[in-house]
Amino acid sequence: MTDSSVSSRPIQNVLVANRGEIAVRVLRTCHERGLRTVAVYSTPDRAAPHVRRADEAHHIGPAAASASYLDQGAILEAAHRSGADAIHPGYGFLSENADFAEACADAGVHFVGPPPEAIRAMGDKTAARQLMEEAGVPMAPGTTDAVTSTEEGERIADGIGYPVLIKAAAGGGGKGMRIVHEPGTFAGAMDRAQGEAESSFGDGRVFLEKYIEEPRHIEFQILADHHGHTVHLFERECSIQRRHQKVIEEAPSSILTPEVRREMGEAAVAAAESCGYRNAGTVEFLVDKDLNYYFMEMNTRLQVEHPVTEWVTGVDLVAEQLRVAQGEELGYTTDDLSIDGHAVESRVYAEDPASNFLPDPGPLKRHAAPSGVGVRVDAGVEEGGEVLIHYDPMISKLTTWGPDRTAAIDRMIRALDEYEVASMATTIPFCRFAMQHEGFRAGDFTTHFVEEEFDPSVLHVDDPERDELAALAATLYDRHTQEDKAPQITARSDGQDGLSPWRRRRRHAS
Known part of the structure; x- marks a missing residue:
């Protein structure tokens, strides 16, 4: 049955209500589809990559997210001024805000996401558990x-x-x-x-x-159109986490049997249909050591880790979001899809894994991303830019594909070895540690991997020759930047040292 409220008006001009790598990623698909694009930006983001890649850009406020990327009025005003007929929220910020989805509809603008009723139903975890109980979806x-x-x-x-x-x-x-x-x-x-x-x-x-002991975090990608069709695009494993936040993801999971995959996929579809879901979403489960699975929550938006699904299915999820938002039918079922090979994602954050993953924002003096067959880098900041203290400290998402899991992991190790970042700590050493860990390579790990297996001291490998080369490179780089009269960070008149609070905290702790 087709939704009576769905509009079949074609999308022509998309405003991306986000920043960083996800804004760049959405803009790319829009450009491939021949759509005009609009960026919005806060004051410190005025020269950010997403601003330069859009056809036009509008300033929406100061650095604080509450006064810029979370300011619904400013974003809708930018849509009005630019003539945007659709708003893609990305992830985070307003992506799961039902009031914003309603405001877009009231303004006559496509919201590239689910209906507000579904956002509300799944955003309240107790209401979601009630729906899952009625839909027969397993829960702890x-x-x-x-x-x-x-x-x-x-x-x-x-x-x-x-x-x-x-x-x-x-x-x-x-x-x-x-x-x-x-x-x-x-x-x-x-x-x-x-x-x-x-x-x-x-x-x-x-x-x-x-509480499920020895849990694995496995989620299913969902797509649903406005014509009664809901499909899943298989699973992603997201068990490598710090502070309950994902760092490494992969598709497919190394532990699911075909039968359990089928059952979990059907449960994910039932979960989406129980709330009248439309567009892209993710149903998350905890899986125990006996492959019993339990509904955890539904994320009513595109996930950070969606590229690994795109690698193994060949489906551009942002393109599908735009198609669904303008009323098109999906035109396929899960049976028409298959898993091709294996993909792994490493999130490259400006964080120090040797200091409990404390954020380490600041100027990005060197950023040389890896490349080659089966390597994809979604970056939101470029060399010479800055990882801002005001927002999530992600630098990029590095994903690799291989014909099997071992090949994808080995390709990730090669890509991590090629990745060059200077002037800040990153999660690259941790991701390399995980890729080389015997338990991870064997598929024998849980969501407690960081607490149980990671010892920060393993990241400090004494290599005098490498240290000497790094010092020489830093000296040459500093001399080069001074010759170019690049802006310098000077001491502050208030007695502070100009460092971020996290860097000062690490300095005092050492």
Whole structure:
């Protein structure tokens, strides 16, 4: 059945309401489709790559995201001034904001994403659990309503059996989440989870579910059109995480059997259909050591790690989003798709893995990305640019493809070895460590990989010759930049050293 509200008006002019690598990535597909593009930017992003790649760009506010990339009025005004007939939200910022999706519809602009009702249904984790229960999607034992008091929570936890997981009802990304292993620590953990949920989402409600031990994080990519067709494009494994945030992803998972893949895919489709989902989305599951799987949440947007799905299916997910948004039918089913080879993604962040992955933003003096067959780099900052303190510290996403998992991993190691970044710490050494780790290569790992397997000291390998060459390169680079009269960071008059708070913290700790 075709949605009565769907518009078949062709999209001609797309405003990308985002920044960084995802904005660049969306712009590329728009240009391939012959669409006019509009960028928006905050003051410090005025020379950012996404601004230069769009056909036109509009300033929307100062550095603070709340006054720029989260300012719905400013973005809609930019759409009006530019004549944009569609807004692609990317991920983060306004991508899962139901009010913004409604505002776009009220303004007569395509929102390249799901309907606001679906965003609301899946954004409230307790409401989502109720929908999954009705749809017959497997879930870990727990509550479908928010827990109203510590006493009630303790009673429920005793019934479920420890360990239990306390989770924020209104958000995700690891915020407002606590693992509780014994009754004596429940009250304190619930207080902390509620406080973090309130400060992060403005909603302190939490719910409980059984904590799955030795878990794997596996998600399914969904596409749904406005004509009653919903398909999945197989799975991605996202178990290598720090602070509940993904660092390495791959497709397909190394542990799923064809039968479990089929069952999980059907469950993911049922989850999407239960809320009237449209466009691209991701249904996330936890999988235990016996391949039992449990619904975790649905992300109502394009995922950061979508390139690995594009590698193994050959489907441009942003192009499909645009097709669906203008009312086209998908025109295929999951049975028409197949998994071709294997793909791996390493997220290259300006973070120091030797210091608990503390952010390390600043000027990017050297950025030489790898290339070659089976290598893709989605970068949001270029050499001479800056990883800004105001936003997510991602430099790029590095993905590799191979005919099998081993080949994809070996190609990733080669690409990481080629990758050159100077002037800041990055996650490249950690990603190389993971690719070479026996457990990862064997597919024997869990979401606890970082805590259980990673020792930061392994990143500090004594190599005097390499250190000498690095020092020489840095000296020559500094002399070259001074000759070019490049802007220099000077000491501040307020007595500070001009370093970011994270760098000062690392300096004092060392």
